[in-house]
Structure formats: structure tokens, C-alpha cells
Amino acid sequence: MGTNGGETTSVSMETETNENPEKVEEPVVRRKRVTRRRHRRIHSKNNCLTPPNSDDDRLRTCFLIMYTPQCGGTSYNGGYMDEYYRQGNENHDFFKRFCEGYSSDEETREEIYRDLQLHYGTQPLSSNQQNRQISSDEQSNVASPATSRVTTPVSDDEFLKIIEYTEQNSRPVESMSTLSQERRPSSTYIPRTGWESTNTLCSLEPLPLPDHKIFKFEPATPQTGMFTPPMHSPQPPPTNQPSYHNFDDAPGPSTLSWERRQGQSTYRFPQMGTPDDPVIHSPPSIGAAPGMNGYHGSGVKLEEGIGACGSPDDGNMDSSEESRRRQKTCRVCGDHATGYNFNVITCESCKAFFRRNALRPKEFKCPYSEDCEINSVSRRFCQKCRLRKCFTVGMKKEWILNEEQLRRRKNSRLNNNGSSNKRPQPGHQMSPQAPPQQPHQSPIPHPGVAVYQQQQHQQQQQQQQQRPLTINPMENNQMMHHMQHRPNVMPPLMSPPVAQPYPLTSPVGSSASDSPPNRSLTMMHNGEKSPDGYDPNMMAHRISQTSLSSNRPKMDNGQVVLSTEEYKQLLARIPGAQVPGLMNEEEPINKRAAYNCNGHPMPADTTPPYSNAMSDMSLSRNNSTSSGMQPLTHVNGTHSSMSEIPGSSVPTQSHFDIASFGMGIVTATGGGDAAEEMYRKMNTFYERCIQSALDSPESQEPKPLDAMHHQKPEYMAPNHGFPYQADPYNVPPPPERNINYQLNAAELKALDAVREAFFGMDDPMEQGRQMQSFLKANKSPADIMNIMDVTMRRFVKVAKGVPAFREVSQEGKFSLLKGGMIEMLTVRGVTRYDPTTNSFKTPTIKGQNVSVNVDDMFAKLNANAQAQKAKCLEFFGFFDEEIKKNELAVYLVMLAVLFSVRVDPPMTENDVRIVQEQHNHFMSLLSRYLESLYGEQARRIFERLPKALGMLNDIARNAGMLFMGTVRSGEAEELPGEFFKIK
DNA sequence: TTCATATCTGTGACCCCG
DNA sequence: ACGGGGTCACAGATATGA
Ligand SMILES: [Zn+2]
Ligand SMILES: [Zn+2]
Secondary structure: OOOOOEEEEOOOOOOOOOOOOHOOOEEEEEEEOOOOOOOOOOOOEOOOOOOOOOHHHHHHHHHHHOOOOOOOOOOOOOOHHHHHHHHHHOOOOOOHHHHHOOOOOOOHHHHHHHHHHHHHHOOOOOHHHHOOOHHHHHOOOOOOOOHHHHOOOOOOOHHHHHHHHHHHHOOOOOOOOHHHHHHOOOOOOOOOOOOOOOOOOOOOOOOOOOHHHOOOOOOOOOOOOOOOOOOOOOOOOOOOHHHHHOOOOOOOOOOOOOOEEEOOOOOOOOOOOOOOOOOOOOOHHOOOOOOOOOOOOOOOOOOOOOOOOOOOOOHHHHHHHHHHHHOOOOOOOOOOOOEEEEOEEEEEHHHHHHHOOOOOOOOOOOOOOOOOOOOOOHHHHOOHHHHHHHHHHOHHHOOOOOOOOHHHHHHHHHHHHHHOOOOOOOOOOOOOOOOOOOOOOOOOOOHHHHHHHHHHHHHHHHHHHOOOOOOOHHHHHHHHHHHOOOOOOOOOOOOOOOOOOOOOOOOOOOOOOHHHHHHHHHHHHHHHHHOOOOHHHHHHHHHHHHHHHHOOOOOOOOOOOOOOOHHHHHHOOOOOOOOOOOOOOOOOOOOOHHEEEOOOHHHHHHHOOOOOOOHHHHOOOOOOOOOOOOOOOOOOHHHHHHHHHHOOOOOOOOOHHHHHHHHHHHHHHOOOEEEHHHHHHEEEEEHHHHHHHHOOOOOOOOOOOOOOOOOOOOOOOOOOOOOOOOOOOOOOOEEEEOOOOOOHHHHHHHHHHHHHOOOOOOOOOOOOOOHHHHOOOOOOOHHHHHHHHHHHHHHHHHOOHHHHHHOOOOHHHHHHHHHHHHHHHHHHHHHHOOOOOOOOEOOOOOOOOOOEEEHHHOOOOOOOHHHHHHHHHHHHHHHHHHHHOHHHHHHHHHHHOOOOOOOOOOOOOOHHHHHHHHHHHHHHHHHHHHHHOOOHHHHHHHHHHHHHHHHHHHHHHHHHHOOOOOEOOHHHHHHHHHHOOOO
């Protein structure tokens, strides 16, 4: 418990006047919010979510901060802002005049400016200046309307002058609220609806810079462009991009000197000492993680002590310096990092941000153009891009503890506390009405949303606590009342402390909506969690927990908190709730999937992670919020169960990785005499399928994402000096230079586009023939075709989603697909291959575990197949673990594979050119991506690729031969006729 | 309608703990 | 110590009501 910590739970009605002596005498009339104060803040942050768009804008903010009781909102400004808005847009130096107006004295004016600046954060506060910042207490500490205009920072004298000036100059004008809302250009005004980020005033036209020195916001040293400017279409919409710098918005370092920083802030005012980058203290190299990231055990050895970037005695001064710096730098925003968080070195705030948002069901909106730079300042402006960045750099949402785990943790903590009985601060931490949780009232396992919403809930509770301490059922009513008035807000899971003994819980693993978790969970472990036991404590614990449950889809195993019986009883008491079916065979945990259970696919709801987790999201169903107003029925949108009704189309868990049979497809067929016929037919099928998918109009039209293609100049060259050359696989040694592993906006966008293109690849298989085929233990060639059909079409769709693909001629497209399909499928298979069991793992379907053992798969095949099998296995082994685990990397590989020059139908010169270009493009992007994840390690991974691709090619070339001599006679005739229809 | 205030909400610095 | 989660001051945004 904090030494400085838990001092008080101040419940007084008065405002705390903490350390501001001059304020003490102010009569405190108004009832104040209860403020609990644990420790004193050292740093203060400007949490402004709205980026100022101009210096003028900043100044306005400043002004508000200084001179209004409450900045933000529509009414904070007394009459000043009216005037500002009325004049401001035509008369840009209103503030200047304002300042001049009330003090013609140069010195005083200076002082005012300084104050502005002070609150602006362009200068470090001196200690006594800190007293002048307005605490929120002070802000609300308003004795009368008159004084409310000027709260803290201004002396009485100043205040009078202000009043005087204002009275002279302001006229009644349009309402502020009008201005602040309706009159904002609608194109950029984004009404706040709960989750959307709020960027309200960013559309102000850039205004001329007031001609005063202090309005010059230092562009900070022109150093090392941390980020390249976002890749825009030729003419970036003027208002659409946050302009963090000066008006001219010169591309350059994203070092925003306006950010308000105080205390021992990391910021250093340019003219005061170090010319270093103020906000982003780590120079260009910040992007990448130290090599050790996720690299243990992957077999790649570190050289030059790179991997041991923590180790102080790296031989090479530069590189150790370099790596140290990188290690201290948040790979998301460049801020000072505290260590690894969710698999990546990040700062505290990104850690918290990720923890809070990675699992959120709805996607954020980017108020700009989906390519926001993320730095320590701008990170607040666009949650979407920030979150995307988090995923891109490799943060793993899977590592966020799920509800079950949280509960356990809490319990064990309670236990410990109970036994040692050391509760130092009785009334403090625990919420009064949620007293130390009884073992089974703990809110639970409805994963995901539950966790997420619970956070909301907790916050509310917290807030409630801050009001008069006792909370009674009334509070709930109030809360509900409130919520009813805020339909947009995702209703927090209500767990009325009094009335509802089992708050938001469904028992572990027992609700209709659990199936998704089930599947998702499996996925998580299939695709992701390497057995290398990356992390010590928590992680290990979690892994063991989850993997345990994934292996045993039963709800016992000590996982259950509420017995099924208990839960049923509970449900019985809840009007409208039904006992879900499927109760018992589901497993608990896994929050993510729980988000989405209401049956529709949630295209828009997917989060943009680049990690493999993506597929989880895209598969899960949105369960969350729909209803849930009524506390009692809420037991979790859970039973939005329409999705799980028997007859309905197979929901979420049927996420077959058909493609994992990439190898199987072509190998598992067979076993007879009519080989030739089969072979021929298979080939026909193969080609037809591709062709027809190609011709199909319904396939994905590429969105106008210009990021996808060949904007090569926009990308940074891969840092290790192995920009991918047409000259294949000739990897030059890394040059010594200042490296920047951080992906730039263009690259991020391109990656996004890739992910976009693969959207749907992992969709669950529709029920039907494919599914039946898939479920068969012994798959006939027809079954294989059924499965392949879907998969191949999806690949074609992916290809069509790549803009550059369209530039290729029809014949060229066909050639690419025909030549690349098997390779792509095989690559796909890699990701599902589990070396420990020598089998492909596929997610479960209604409890069945479909896993295909490689030996079995090849068993019936001919000798060629055995060789093929060996090759495949070798390839699987060779394919880097790190890549395997990373879905996006795999995508990139697949695209690189797709864009390989093929000869079968020979390609035209032009096609060849495009293909080569794209191949290089994706390889280069992959390289950069890997760099961003692994820093110098990327090189090692990347270096293996060429060989891997070679192997792949070999595998694919031989695939067809496997048919030979193994096809049962007559089998070919059984093949579905429509596969061979000629159009 | 305007404005003061209350409330909701996301952020991030600090903290606790296994 | 590391890296999970928890806490809560803060401040912007929004709702409410005089
Ligand atoms: Zn960060
Ligand atoms: Zn954005």
C-alpha cells in the first residue's frame, strides 16, 4: 500500500484545497465531488483527446485551461469563447488582442503569455509555478458566478482587467453550444458516442500564426524523422490530418512541443538545454524491439550480443547503446518504456491502453485517415490507429488475463491476505458494496465482454464511491436512469450489488455463447502460444490454465466457480433467461470470443490486429451489449443465443482451417488404380475452380486502398540492408547506420491492406457439403475437392483483393493462381502444423476435435508421397517459428508466393514485371514488418525465407505426382459433376 | 438559450503482487 | 525484478438543470 498512498478517502463535501494556500479563504459552498487521493501527482498530463489543429487552437485550449472553471464542454467559457468564435474565425488574433487588451503593459503581457505557455507545456514548470496549475478541485471550486470566470491562475487584478476587457469587447452572440457542435463542419465533427474518439475541433482552418514569439511552437530539432509523413493521396484533405506541428505542418519529427508536461517531465524546452527531441526521446531507432523479443528458443542465435540488449557489456558500443535505447522505448508510441508488456516493450500508458482496449468488441473509428502516426502525444488522438499499432508491434491480447484468471488471482490474493491478515487500510480499496468477494459471487466467466464490461462497471462503482460513501439500491436506479439516457454507451454489465448475488456471471463454460470461446481458445493455442513458455509467472500460469482447458473441454477440472446446478438455479430466478444448451461441454475462459455471439458475422467489428488473433475476432460473434439494461436479465448477453440454436448455421466454432490441409489436399487423395483419370480430373477441377473463382464477379473488389500496392518509395528501406532485390535472396550485410525499425505510416497502411485482403479467409465454413466432407474421417477425393473448392475460392478472393493483382492480365492471374495455389495452401498449412503432435490442428467442431495426423495422411499414399511428406515436414520445420506464429507475416509470405512468376501458362512481359515488382514489394514489406517486430533479429528470419520458398516450390511441383497410383478405381467417376462442367 | 455544474469517460502514473 | 492487474487523479466530453 503506497507509503504516500492510501492516505485518505476524503468524503467530505468540501473541496480540498490541498496545496494552494491562497485559495483557502475561498468560501466553499458548493458540494464537491468527493475526491480520493492516494498520492500526489508528480506528472500531469494533458489528456486532451482533441489535437489542436493550429497554434491558435492550442492557444484557445490554453486559454480555457487557464481562465475557465472547466475546460472542455460547451459552457466552460463564459462569454469569452463566444466572442472568440464569433471573431475568432475572422479575427485570428483575438487572444492576442485579448491579452493586449487587458494589459497594455508589455511585461504583464509577457507574463500572460508565459502563463499560457505554462499551461501549454512548452516550458518546464518551476516548482512554484506548479502551484498555479488548476486542479480540478480548484476548477470547481467556484464561489460565485462572477468568480467562476477566473479561477486560479489569475490575480484579482488581472481578473478585473479581463472582465473589463471582455465587457468592452464581447457582445452577445450565437450560442456556444451551437458553435461547438452544430456549426462544426460536419465532415469532421464526430459526435461522441461512447466509444468513438472525440475529435471535435480539429477542423478549424489553419490560422495564421500570431506574430509573437511565444506562439512559435518549436518544431524541435529537425532531426531524424521519426516517422515519415503519412502516405497520403496526392492532396491530403486539409482538415483531415491532425496537424501536430506548426501550421505549415512541415513533415518532420513528430515532436510536439505543445504537450503539456510538467514536473520532472521528460520534456525539455528546446532553447533550454538539450536540443534533443523533447517528447519522443528516443531517436529514430525506437521502433523495433530488442532482439530478444519472443526469440527465446526459436533457435536463432544472437550475435554481437544483440539479443542480450539488456546486458550492459555488449561489446559494440553503438549497438549496445542502440539496443539499450530501443529497450527503453515504447514500440508503440516511442515514449519511455517500462519493460515488456503483453509481449512488447512498451510504456505504461500503452500497456494500460492495450489492456483496456485490446479486447473491446467494437472497432474504433479513426477520425483521420487510418494512418495516424502514433507517438507519445498523438497516441491519444486516435485509438484505432494506436490499437492497430499495438497489434502490429506484436502485443498479444491473448495475454490479457481473462475473467477466470482474474478471479483466481483475486481470490488467491484474498486468501493470502486473509491468512496473513494484513489489511493495512480497511475501508479503502475495496468497494463498500462489493465487499471482499465471496468466493462465488465473483463475477465470472463469461469471458470477454464480461471482463470488458465489468471494467466499465467497476469504474462506475468507483465513481459512485466517490460520492457520498454509502451506496444503497438507489444508486442503481440512478445509474440505470442515467444509462437509459445514454443509449450509445455500452451498458456496463450491471451487477447490482444488493439484489444480484451472482452478478454478471454465467458459470464457467456454460452458456450458449461459450462456444465461441471454446473455439477461439483452441485457436489461440494452436496458432499462438508457443510451448516455449515465454513468460515466467503469470504467463506460465495462464498458459497452463488455458491449455489445460482447451484439452479438456469439460467444465470441471476445477475450473468451475459456479456449479452448473447453481447456475441453472440462478438462471431460473432470472426472468427471461434460459438455460443454455451445450452447457457442459464447453470450456470456460477466453474472453475474446465471448464478445460476439449474437449471430451475425461482424465484419465491421473486427479489430485490426495483425496478430493471428485476428481470426479469432473475425469469427467471433458479437454478444456484448445488445440488451443488458435490465440488471437482472443481463446475465450476460450470453443468451443472445439465437446463434447457437441447433438448426442455425454453424456458428463460430467451425473455424476450420481448411487451408491447413494445403498439403493434405493434394496428398490425401488417392489409393487406387484409376490414377490417371483421377489425376486428370483433379487437375481439371483445380483449374476450373480457380478460373471460375477468378471470373466470379462477387469476389472481392479491392477497396481503394492505395496503400496496398507499390508505393515503394514510401517505405523505408529495410534496415538491415537487405532490401529485397530482384536478384533473389542476396542478402547484403547490414550497414552501419541509424536504423529505424519503426514502421512508417505507409507501411502500416500497407499491412493493414494486406490484412484486409485476407479478411474472410478464416471465416467459418458454411454448413453443407464442405463441412460434411471436412468431418469425414476418411476423405475421399470428392471430399477433398469439396474442401478445396471453398478454400481455393477464398484464396482467389484474397488475390483479387490485392489491387496490383488486378493489373495483371486475366491469363496472368490464372497462371499466378494455378502456380501458387498449392504453395499458398502449404504455407497456410504450416501455421496449423503442430510439430509436437505431428498433426494439423484444427479447431473443434461441437466438441469434436479434428486433428489430422500427418502420418495418417500420408499413409495411404505412394512412395512419392512419403518423400513429399518428408519435404513438407522439413519445410514446416524450416519455416521460422516466429513467422508461423504471426498471421500477418504468413499473409505476406503468401502474397509473395502468389506474386511469383509462373510459367505454366506463360506470362506476358508486362505481367512478369508486375509480378516481380509485387513480389519484391511484399518481401520488402515483410522484411520491414519483421524488423519492426524483431529488430535486428529480423534479418535472421528473413534470410531463411528464400530457402523456404525454394522448398515450397519443390513441394508444390511434386504435389501432383502423389495422385499417381493411389486412386481407387471408379473413384474419379464419383467426383461431383459440377466441378467439371464446362461453362 | 446560456452557462454552471454534474457526470461520464479515457488516460496514464503509480502502485501492488505473485 | 518483471510484468501482470488495480487504482485514481485528471481532464475532455456530455448531460442536466437553473
Ligand atoms: Zn507507448
Ligand atoms: Zn487514426
